[in-house]
Amino acid sequence: MPQNVSPSLKEDLVAQIGSLRAFAVSLCGDRERADDLVQETLYKAWNHLSSFKEGTNLKAWLFTILRNTYFSERRKRKREVEDADGSYAARLSTAPEQHGHMDMRDFQIALAELPDDQREALILVGAAGFSYEEAADISDCAVGTIKSRVNRARNRLADRLGLEDTDDGDVDSKIKKTA
Amino acid sequence: MNRNDQKKPPSGAAKADRKAETADQSAEAPTRQTSGSGMSPTLQAHIGRHVRAVFDEVAEEPVPDHLLRLLKDLDKGGDK
Numbered sequence: 001m002p003q004n005v006s007p008s009l010k011e012d013l014v015a016q017i018g019s020l021r022a023f024a025v026s027l028c029g030d031r032e033r034a035d036d037l038v039q040e041t042l043y044k045a046w047n048h049l050s051s052f053k054e055g056t057n058l059k060a061w062l063f064t065i066l067r068n069t070y071f072s073e074r075r076k077r078k079r080e081v082e083d084a085d086g087s088y089a090a091r092l093s094t095a096p097e098q099h100g101h102m103d104m105r106d107f108q109i110a111l112a113e114l115p116d117d118q119r120e121a122l123i124l125v126g127a128a129g130f131s132y133e134e135a136a137d138i139s140d141c142a143v144g145t146i147k148s149r150v151n152r153a154r155n156r157l158a159d160r161l162g163l164e165d166t167d168d169g170d171v172d173s174k175i176k177k178t179a
Numbered sequence: 180m181n182r183n184d185q186k187k188p189p190s191g192a193a194k195a196d197r198k199a200e201t202a203d204q205s206a207e208a209p210t211r212q213t214s215g216s217g218m219s220p221t222l223q224a225h226i227g228r229h230v231r232a233v234f235d236e237v238a239e240e241p242v243p244d245h246l247l248r249l250l251k252d253l254d255k256g257g258d259k
Contacts, residue, residue, distance in 0.1 A: 010254065017246055022238035034237075039249055046253045107229045126227050127234035154218055154226050163222060171225040 005049055012058050013045065019059065019128055020066055026123045027070050029112060037073075041066040060130065064138045067120075110160045114153055121149035 020041060024034035044065050045052075052061055111119060117139075124135040125146065132150075136143045157163070163171055 005254070010250070014242070014247070014250060017242045018238040018240065021240070021242075022234045022236075025237050026234065035243060035246065039246060042246065042249055043253070046250070104229065104232065108233055111230065111233060122230055123234060126230040151218075154223060157226055158218065158222060163225065165219045165222050171222050 005046075006054070009049070009054060009058075013042070013062075016059050016062050017042070020062055023063055023123065023128060024066060024070070026111075026119060026127075027067070027116075037066055037070055040069050044069065057134065059128075060134050060138055063124070063128070063130075067138060106161060107157070110157050113160070114156060118149045118153035118156065121146050122153040125150050 017038065020038045021034055024037040024041075025031060028034055028037065041062060045062055048065075052058065111122075114122070120139060121135060124130045124138060125132060130138065132143050132146050136146045139146065165171060
């Protein structure tokens, strides 16, 4: 229960909700559960704002809270119901069509099928805008580990989607060609 | 030149060394500019655009009311 949260800090908090939701969806693959995670994260963040140093990286701090919340809940759940591997991808592939482009949809499924740690690293560095160092802090691992996860994620996606460089510096997809 | 620095390389090792050198050269020739991942910048950028698009699709949605309400409620000091 913070006594005086500055209005600007409150605004900053609200401004991060979108990114937090996107990160949560990428972690759990479930929109509803993602919003529960964000809610829990905001609640925890609010109650621990005194431990946040204003002017430091609020976004990284929030992402860390969300990630820790997700994994501690997942450990609890795993003890109750064994969440089979691949269920994330299964949920996503049965989700209603959201993209008009076949290309994008393929990509989304391939991303969902990546190993969790690789997808997380790629999202943090490639989409959420964190440096390798920040991503390593959030994921509580070495910088080199993040780098190799990102590389493996990219290579796996390229492989899975049959993405190849063409001579004119463009990218071609074997999938598109055969479809 | 490195080999000259060594005092007395066993002939077998020297041969292996030479073999490695030629292998290196032939591997270098056909590869194009790549980053540390062995992937071209073009392909990397292509994947990057897609990853961001998937992320941004959710990130740019309007924030659900109940999340905004939560912050307002907390701000009023309603939490115990």
